Structure formats: C-alpha cells, structure tokens
Amino acid sequence: MDIFLQQLINGLVVGSIYALIALGYTMVYGIMQLINFAHGEIVMIGAMVTITCINLLIGAGVNLPGPLLLLAGLLMAIPVSMLLGYTIERVAYRPLRRAPRLAPLITAIGVSIVLQQAAMLIWGRNYRPFPQILPTTVHDFFGAAITDLQIAIVILSLVLMGGLFWLIERTKLGRAMRATAQNPDVAGLMGVNINTVISMTFIIGSSLGAVAGVMVAANYDQAHAYMGFMIGLKAFTAAVLGGIGNIGGAVVGGLLLGIIESLGSGYLGDLTGGFLGSHYKDIFAFVVLIGVLVFRPSGLLGERVAERA
Amino acid sequence: MQSKKQIITFAALAVVLAILPWAITGGFENGKSWLRAVDFALLYIMLALGLNIVVGFAGLLDLGYIAFYAVGAYSFALLNSPHLAAVLPAWLMHPPLLVMLLIAACVAGVFGVLLGTPTLKLRGDYLAIVTLGFGEIIRIFLNNLDRPVNITNGPQGINNISKVNIAGYDLGRPIEWFGLKFDTVHLYYYLILAFCCLIIFVTLRLQRSRIGRAWVAIREDEIAANAMGINTRNVKLLAFAMGASFGGVSGALFASFQGFVSPESFVLMESIMVLCMVVLGGMGHIPGVILGAILVSITPEVLRDVINPLQSAVFGERLFDPENLRMLIFGLAMIIIMLLRPEGLWPSKRRAREFHEHEEEAKA
Numbered sequence: 001m002d003i004f005l006q007q008l009i010n011g012l013v014v015g016s017i018y019a020l021i022a023l024g025y026t027m028v029y030g031i032m033q034l035i036n037f038a039h040g041e042i043v044m045i046g047a048m049v050t051i052t053c054i055n056l057l058i059g060a061g062v063n064l065p066g067p068l069l070l071l072a073g074l075l076m077a078i079p080v081s082m083l084l085g086y087t088i089e090r091v092a093y094r095p096l097r098r099a100p101r102l103a104p105l106i107t108a109i110g111v112s113i114v115l116q117q118a119a120m121l122i123w124g125r126n127y128r129p130f131p132q133i134l135p136t137t138v139h140d141f142f143g144a145a146i147t148d149l150q151i152a153i154v155i156l157s158l159v160l161m162g163g164l165f166w167l168i169e170r171t172k173l174g175r176a177m178r179a180t181a182q183n184p185d186v187a188g189l190m191g192v193n194i195n196t197v198i199s200m201t202f203i204i205g206s207s208l209g210a211v212a213g214v215m216v217a218a219n220y221d222q223a224h225a226y227m228g229f230m231i232g233l234k235a236f237t238a239a240v241l242g243g244i245g246n247i248g249g250a251v252v253g254g255l256l257l258g259i260i261e262s263l264g265s266g267y268l269g270d271l272t273g274g275f276l277g278s279h280y281k282d283i284f285a286f287v288v289l290i291g292v293l294v295f296r297p298s299g300l301l302g303e304r305v306a307e308r309a
Numbered sequence: 310m311q312s313k314k315q316i317i318t319f320a321a322l323a324v325v326l327a328i329l330p331w332a333i334t335g336g337f338e339n340g341k342s343w344l345r346a347v348d349f350a351l352l353y354i355m356l357a358l359g360l361n362i363v364v365g366f367a368g369l370l371d372l373g374y375i376a377f378y379a380v381g382a383y384s385f386a387l388l389n390s391p392h393l394a395a396v397l398p399a400w401l402m403h404p405p406l407l408v409m410l411l412i413a414a415c416v417a418g419v420f421g422v423l424l425g426t427p428t429l430k431l432r433g434d435y436l437a438i439v440t441l442g443f444g445e446i447i448r449i450f451l452n453n454l455d456r457p458v459n460i461t462n463g464p465q466g467i468n469n470i471s472k473v474n475i476a477g478y479d480l481g482r483p484i485e486w487f488g489l490k491f492d493t494v495h496l497y498y499y500l501i502l503a504f505c506c507l508i509i510f511v512t513l514r515l516q517r518s519r520i521g522r523a524w525v526a527i528r529e530d531e532i533a534a535n536a537m538g539i540n541t542r543n544v545k546l547l548a549f550a551m552g553a554s555f556g557g558v559s560g561a562l563f564a565s566f567q568g569f570v571s572p573e574s575f576v577l578m579e580s581i582m583v584l585c586m587v588v589l590g591g592m593g594h595i596p597g598v599i600l601g602a603i604l605v606s607i608t609p610e611v612l613r614d615v616i617n618p619l620q621s622a623v624f625g626e627r628l629f630d631p632e633n634l635r636m637l638i639f640g641l642a643m644i645i646i647m648l649l650r651p652e653g654l655w656p657s658k659r660r661a662r663e664f665h666e667h668e669e670e671a672k673a
Contacts, residue, residue: 285442
C-alpha cells in the first residue's frame with residue numbers, strides 16, 4: 001500500500017510539472033492552432049538561467065537561505081523566458097500567421113534547434129547539477145516519503161494554475177484571450193488588439209514554462225541542454241490527452257499522465273510477470289494516449305471541433 | 310517524354326547522374342565520404358517521397374514516419390546477419406535482393422496499416438501526436454527487445470549485416486569493370502539511385518492516378534470527398550501503407566549500406582527532419598520534395614567542412630564548438646527559408662497560386 005501511495009505522490013509531483021508546461025502549449029494552441037515546438041526549450045532555458053544565477057550568487061559570496069537564492073534565480077529566469085517567448089512569436093510565428101499551417105510548425109522546429117544548440121554553446125554539453133541549497137527533510141506521509149521540495153512543487157503549481165484560471169475567467173485580458181481563441185477576426189472587430197493578446201499569451205505561457213523548468217531541475221537535481229525536448233514532448237502529450245486548447249484539460253492531462261507514468265513504471269514489471277520492465281514507461285504514456293484518442297478523438301475534456309474549411 | 314526538349318533534358322540528367330560519383334571521388338580530397346553523403350541523400354529522397362504521399366498528397370500530418378524506415382532496416386538486418394541465423398529457418402535467410410525489398414516493403418506497409426487503423430477518426434494535430442507516439446513506441450521496443458528473448462539486440466543494435474549480392478557480384482567488394490574500379494560506395498550509389506528512380510516513377514504515376522486524385526480530394530475536404538463517393542477509410546489507409554512501404558524499402562537499403570543498425574538512427578529528430586524536407590521543398594510537389602531532401606541532408610555535411618575555416622575567417626580563431634554552431638546555422642536557415650517562402654522552395658504552380666490568392670484576400 002505504501003508503495004502505491006509513494007508512486008502516487010511521485011506521479012502527482014511530476015504531473016503538476018507536466019501540467020504547468022502543458023498550459024503553455026494549450027494556451028498557444030487554443031489561440032493560434034499552432035504546436036509551439038520551442039516551448040520545451042523555453043523550459044530548459046528557464047532551468048539553465050536559474051542554475052547559473054544561483055551559482056553566480058553563491059560564487060559572489062551572497063549568504064542567503066536556499067529558498068531565497070532560488071527565488072532570486074527565478075526572478076532572473078522568468079523575465080528571460082518572457083522575453084524569449086515574445087521574441088519567438090514576433091520573429092518566427094507572426095509573419096506566418098496567414099501562411100499554410102505547416103509553415104509555422106517548421107519555423108517552430110527551427111527555433112527549437114537554434115535554442116538547443118545555443119544552449120549547448122553557452123552551457124556546454126554536460127549535465128549541470130542543481131546547487132544543493134534546498135533543505136532535504138523527508139516527511140512521513142502514511143508510510144510514504146515526501147520532501148519539502150515535492151510539497152512546494154505541488155502547492156506552487158496549484159497556485160499558478162489557480163492564478164491562470166482567475167486571469168482567464170475574471171480579467172479583461174482573459175476575456176480578450178477567450179474571444180481571440182473563438183474567432184480572431186471578430187475579436188479584432190470588437191476592439192481586441194489581437195497582436196497584444198497573442199504576445200501576452202506567449203509571455204504568460206513562457207513564464208509558467210520557466211517556473212516548471214526550475215521545478216524539473218530541482219526535482220531531478222540536474223539540467224541539460226537537451227532536457228527540453230523530452231519534457232516538452234511529455235507535456236504536449238498531456239495537453240492532447242486532456243483536449244488541446246482546453247485549459248482545464250491541460251491540468252487534468254498533465255496530472256493524469258504523471259500518475260499513469262509513475263504507477264506504470266512501478267507496476268509494469270509485476271503486471272506482465274517481468275516481461276516488460278519499467279523502461280517501458282514511456283510506451284505506457286503513449287499507449288494510454290492512443291487508447292484515449294481512439295474513444296475520444298478530441299481528448300478527455302476537448303469539445304468536438306467542427307470541420308474547419 | 311513527349312517533346313524533343315524533354316528528351317534532351319532527360320538524357321542530360323541521366324549522363325550527369327551516371328558521371329556524378331566519379332566526379333565526386335575524382336574531384337575532392339575526401340571524395341568517398343562525400344559520395345557516402347550523396348548515397349544517404351538518395352535514401353532521404355525515397356523517405357521524403359514516401360512521407361510526401363501521407364503529408365503532401367493525403368494531408369495527414371505524420372510525425373513518426375521514421376518508424377517505417379526502422380521497420381525496413383530491421384527486417385533487412387534480421388534476415389541478413391548472423392544475429393538470428395541460428396533460430397530462423399535457413400531458407401528464410403539471405404533472400405535475393407528483390408524478394409528482400411518486397412518483404413521490407415510489405416512488413417513496413419503492415420505497420421503503416423497498424424498505425425492508420427486506430428487513427429482514422431483523428432484530425433490534424435491529434436493525428437500528429439499519435440503518429441509521434443507510434444514512432445517512439447517502435448523505437449522503445451527496438452531498444453528493449455533484447456530480453457527476455459533477444460530479438461533486436463537492444464541499444465547495441467545489429468552488426469555484420471551482409472552487403473547486397475546481385476547476380477554473383479558482392480557489393481561489399483570493389484569490382485573492376487572497363488578499367489574502372491567500382492568501390493562499395495560507387496556500387497551502392499547506382500543501386501540506391503536505381504530504386505530512387507523507381508520510386509520517383511511510381512510516385513509520379515500515383516499522383517496522376519485515380520488514387521492520387523482521391524488523396525488530394527481528401528486533403529482539400531474530407532467530407533466533400535466522401536460525398537463524391539471516395540471510400541475515405543480505405544484511401545487513407547492506402548496512403549499510410551504506401552508511404553510506409555517506401556520508407557521500408559529505403560530502410561532496407563540503409564541497413565545493407567551501413568552494415569549496422571541501432572535504435573539511435575531512428576529517433577524522433579529524424580522524423581522531423583524528413584518532414585522538414587517535404588515542407589521546405591514544397592509539399593505535394595515531387596521535384597520540390599526531391600530538392601528539399603537533397604538540401605536538408607547535404608547542407609549539414611557541407612557546413613561540417615565549411616564551419617571551421619569560416620570561424621577562423623570571421624573571428625580569427627575557433628571560438629565555438631563546430632558541431633553546435635553548424636546545427637545552429639542549419640536551424641536559422643530553416644527559419645529564414647520558411648519566412649521568405651512559406652509555400653516551400655519549389656511549390657507546385659497550383660499551390661503557389663492558391664497561396665497568393667490567400668495573400669490577396671488578406672490584403673483586400
């Protein structure tokens with residue numbers, strides 16, 4: 001039983017990170033019908049900038065408690081990611097807004113390659129360890145172990161998601177975003193500045209991505225120039241699982257994928273009598289995805305989209 | 310080939326293609342590695358044409374296409390290496406080339422249908438992510454099927470794959486003909502070129518056939534195509550199977566040329582690269598796709614040679630890691646080409662016109 005609980009907790013932690021990243025994908029998709037392939041790289045750069053910043057502060061002899069150092073790093077990483085997200089949209093996507101659908105997909109892949117290689121040039125090809133600044137107290141939770149960091153990750157994710165819901169449902173910007181998602185041309189006629197709304201979407205999504213990147217790095221104690229690819233892929237899978245374009249769907253999909261993966265890797269060996277080991281956990285995620293999409297072709301919470309001309 | 314002009318162009322092209330390997334090995338210092346790159350470019354042309362059927366003709370976005378290349382490569386590897394020789398019946402081992410390629414095409418085609426069947430109802434990006442997942446599933450299986458029963462030999466891959474043997478000639482050994490020494494790279498150049506031409510011919514004929522027109526109809530409007538009496542389910546499955554079998558043939562040739570296969574050759578990035586070839590060149594337009602495949606596969610190789618002299622010229626020293634810098638430039642080139650020519654480098658006339666119509670509508 002405690003193994004089950006342990007896997008559930010691990011899954012919840014990873015899942016809430018997936019959900020944060022998936023929100024970035026789904027917001028952009030909802031508004032522009034574009035898979036923002038470069039989002040994973042923004043997550044990676046958020047993690048890298050934070051680590052560098054913390055190391056610089058420690059190197060400069062700044063004596064602050066760990067969480068404050070982390071906060072300082074985050075305060076550096078978030079603006080960098082926002083700027084990056086804004087620039088990417090401005091340079092690579094905006095000129096192609098009326099182009100065939102696959103054209104911005106290719107520029108997105110191009111941006112992703114450029115960011116990966118640039119990160120390799122800046123930070124080198126080795127794993128960057130996450131500085132040991134956070135307390136590692138382990139709490140006992142009904143027989144399962146949970147660390148301060150894990151609790152912080154889950155709570156912070158929930159707060160950020162709550163904030164995003166509030167932003168989208170209750171503010172003027174949120175209303176403009178929903179209107180643009182429904183129909184950009186009509187929203188424009190109603191006085192919504194589409195360009196600003198899209199830029200803001202990228203900026204918000206990128207800042208969530210940066211926070212998620214730091215969570216990944218802290219959770220796995222390391223970061224790497226290629227880490228954005230896999231985590232981005234998983235998060236995108238989560239967004240599709242929940243129904244892409246749907247904010248609630250991204251959260252549900254992210255949490256679900258994290259938990260499925262964690263339980264899957266824990267029990268896959270037992271279930272198949274040792275035939276399939278835990279290294280098949282990535283398959284588990286994709287098989288579940290395909291299974292869900294066969295029965296619900298637009299994801300768990302996605303609405304049936306009418307045929308677009 | 311109706312007019313005289315076309316015949317002349319065709320003949321000139323044939324002569325150029327026949328002389329090309331000798332020009333490369335004779336003209337460059339490390340000519341053999343360049344010719345190797347050209348051989349790979351030919352394999353990529355086959356892949357790009359196969360994906361073009363799925364993405365360009367039928368309009369189904371496939372991000373896991375490299376899985377079929379992998380299936381073809383592994384079918385060739387298993388039947389032509391000592392790895393499973395003890396288990397498989399002897400009559401199955403080392404089949405003649407054409408039989409082998411037929412097997413590879415069929416196995417890959419079956420996998421294409423396997424992928425196609427559950428995804429028929431999906432549209433656009435949902436399809437993209439499922440195909441992507443399918444590609445990853447295949448790769449993960451190749452990576453892990455070394456236990457409990459060793460089938461794919463896991464991450465180490467399969468070694469000692471024998472070269473193709475045609476009419477008693479072993480392509481693994483140099484052959485002397487008319488005073489010319491044909492090395493393995495030369496021989497494979499002609500072999501791959503032959504199949505590449507075959508695939509180009511098949512694609513050209515397919516495009517103008519009833520099936521080809523049905524694919525385009527589905528791409529433009531699936532509901533209308535259905536209403537016109539096209540069996541969209543079968544035609545879509547056929548697109549998947551056809552595209553996959555091209556990938557399978559290309560993969561089989563790859564395995565025998567390389568002599569070694571491992572799951573590392575079939576990562577998601579490869580699928581994305583093939584998609585880039587199709588889109589950069591001009592989706593749905595066969596000459597465009599060929600151009601895209603050549604550019605995307607050769608450019609990184611050219612950059613590999615050019616990058617260090619370039620760095621020294623610009624900065625006066627080697628400032629950056631050449632490997633990263635070259636991919637960085639490649640990524641930038643992709644962005645710039647798409648920004649300047651969103652319809653691809655060499656689109657079909659119809660598509661280019663459609664695209665500019667949109668532009669005019671937007672302006673109006």
